[in-house]
Amino acid sequence: MPLTPLDIHNKEFGRRLRGYDEDEVNEFLDQVIKDYEALIRENKELQNQLLAMQEKLDHFANIEETLSKTIIVAQEAADEVKNNAKKEAQLIIKEAEKNADRIINEALAKSRKIALEVEELKKQASIYRARFRTLVEAQLELLGVESWEALESGARDKEDAALKVEHSHSM
Template identity: 80%
Template sequence: MALTPLDIHNKEFRHSFRGYDEDEVNEFLDQVIKDYEALIRENKDLESQIQTLQDRLNHFTNIEETLSKTIIVAQEAADEVKGNAKKEAQLIIRESEKNADRIINEALVKSGKIALEIEELKKQASIYRTRFRTLLEAQLELLKTDSWDSLEGRSIEERERRSIDSVI
């Protein structure tokens, strides 16, 4: 059991013949009591400081753990966002490639149709030119003849219709 200042104060020594001077012993005990009380107070203050520091250490340890967990969660969230962004980018690229392929295919189909239409128009223009040339040549031949007014008693209009019908 620990010795208290009160135990020191209440301690009684036996008197013996030729013993120590009682006043000197009491003065010494008073000094021991004061010093012992001071040590006890200092010890309590130090224990209080230790407890305060331990509480602060626990608090900062908790903060450190929380920050560490927060950093881990933030890193995981960042990784997830990064992964989602990569997936989204890949989807956008794939969709863009599909759209590009579709646009190219549509353009090829349209260009093929236009090429066919151009060929058809060239044929029609060639046929038209041939028919027009034939008509003009027939008309020129008709103009070259001397008796173009009285050919077999037909009228000019009838001859023109015949020459146009023969061309068409």
């Protein structure tokens, strides 16, 4: 156990003949006590400062650890956001490709339908032209005939023929 200033103050020395000057020894011990008390106070202050510094160091170590964990969490979150964005982009691309395929297929189907309608219209135009040609030819024939009787009988025959042609095309 270390000496205390009180231990130094209460120290009694034995007396001898031709010993030290008692006042000088007491003065020296008083000086030692003062210096020792100052050293104890300084040591105590240094310990308090050391404790405060250790607390600050612990505080900063906690902040560093928290920041490190935060950075790791932020990096993980950024990676997750990046991965989710990639997945979403891929889904959007797939959906766009599906829509493009659907639009192309619909356009092809419409194109085929229009081509069929064009063919049907061409057939109907051909039929109409043939009927019209038959009618015009019949009319020209009638114009070429001079007598009214031939006109009347020929007109009936031509009308009957035209009706038959028209009737057969409409079926």
